[in-house]
Amino acid sequence: MIELAAPLALLLLPVPLLAVRLMPGRRHQGPALAVPDSVGRGLLADAGTGGRLPRARDIPLWAAWLCLVLALAGPRDLLPIPALKVSGRDLAIALDLSGSMVRDDFYLNEQQITRLDAVKHVGADFARRRAGDRVALIVFGSDAYYAAPFSYDTEAIARRIEEATIGISGRATNISDALGLALKRMEQSDAATKVVILLSDGVSNAGATNPRGVARLAADMGVRVHTIALGPKDTETAEAGENGVVDAATLRAISDLSGGTSFRVRTTQDLEAVAEELDRLEATAGDGLAAEVYQELWVYPAALAALLCLWIAWRPE
Numbered sequence: 001m002i003e004l005a006a007p008l009a010l011l012l013l014p015v016p017l018l019a020v021r022l023m024p025g026r027r028h029q030g031p032a033l034a035v036p037d038s039v040g041r042g043l044l045a046d047a048g049t050g051g052r053l054p055r056a057r058d059i060p061l062w063a064a065w066l067c068l069v070l071a072l073a074g075p076r077d078l079l080p081i082p083a084l085k086v087s088g089r090d091l092a093i094a095l096d097l098s099g100s101m102v103r104d105d106f107y108l109n110e111q112q113i114t115r116l117d118a119v120k121h122v123g124a125d126f127a128r129r130r131a132g133d134r135v136a137l138i139v140f141g142s143d144a145y146y147a148a149p150f151s152y153d154t155e156a157i158a159r160r161i162e163e164a165t166i167g168i169s170g171r172a173t174n175i176s177d178a179l180g181l182a183l184k185r186m187e188q189s190d191a192a193t194k195v196v197i198l199l200s201d202g203v204s205n206a207g208a209t210n211p212r213g214v215a216r217l218a219a220d221m222g223v224r225v226h227t228i229a230l231g232p233k234d235t236e237t238a239e240a241g242e243n244g245v246v247d248a249a250t251l252r253a254i255s256d257l258s259g260g261t262s263f264r265v266r267t268t269q270d271l272e273a274v275a276e277e278l279d280r281l282e283a284t285a286g287d288g289l290a291a292e293v294y295q296e297l298w299v300y301p302a303a304l305a306a307l308l309c310l311w312i313a314w315r316p317e
Contacts, residue, residue, distance in 0.1 A: 071302035075297040076298070077297060092197070094197065098173040101115045106268050118271055120164065143206075144178040183196075
């Protein structure tokens with residue numbers, strides 16, 4: 001529905017008419033013309049009656065003023081913008097970018113791919129479905145970094161996941177610092193729910209803090225940590241000294257201590273199933289906050305007023 005942003009501007013409409021009525025007329029300075037009495041009386045009669053009424057040639061001028069005042073009043077139309085679903089949740093995704101993520105022991109569409117490519121494929125799609133959550137992305141290897149701060153722009157988070165590269169954070173696995181960095185940002189958050197999704201395919205071999213100790217801190221802060229142990233083999237089932245195995249036991253302990261859920265992923269299909277399960281565990285449905293977005297319409301009467309003024313200036317006398 002069209003409305004006016006400044007309806008009081010319409011009070012300016014009668015200003016020209018008041019000026020004509022109230023301002024004294026200009027006295028003609030020049031030689032007088034002697035006319036017969038009958039002609040003089042006719043001229044005075046015309047001046048006394050018709051002079052106060054708008055002439056036909058003045059109609060464009062009055063129309064231009066009307067359009068100008070209407071533009072000043074700010075006509076606008078409220079657009080039907082669907083409300084954003086707000087979950088009241090801060091969700092941090094901590095993604096392992098250690099050297100072992102280059103192993104090509106996963107498959108997608110019958111094509112062999114690296115672990116990182118599998119995570120990019122599933123993780124980006126998962127992030128895009130988190131509309132209503134404030135999502136952040138943490139990447140970690142030897143060190144942990146915020147690749148994207150908390151934001152409702154889930155598309156930007158998804159693109160950052162797709163652009164993730166091995167080596168930017170070192171090639172070791174520092175689970176403690178990754179989780180600690182997430183908790184540090186969440187410490188000042190007033191979100192009703194705080195969740196960390198931690199994905200790793202290795203053994204924590206960097207950092208000065210024990211991952212289980214950080215998990216206890218998460219529990220004290222009310223932060224749930226869901227962990228994903230990625231890789232065909234883990235430390236409990238692999239042979240001694242075998243490379244590329246994941247410490248599923250530690251990740252399971254982190255989720256248990258913090259009240260989260262632990263997932264074991266060996267294939268791309270497992271990873272897709274985990275993403276769907278996380279969608280159910282951390283549903284995004286919630287009451288939305290309506291946003292009032294207006295389409296400004298003042299430009300149309302303003303443009304018409306400008307055209308009328310140009311026509312008045314150029315019209316023949």
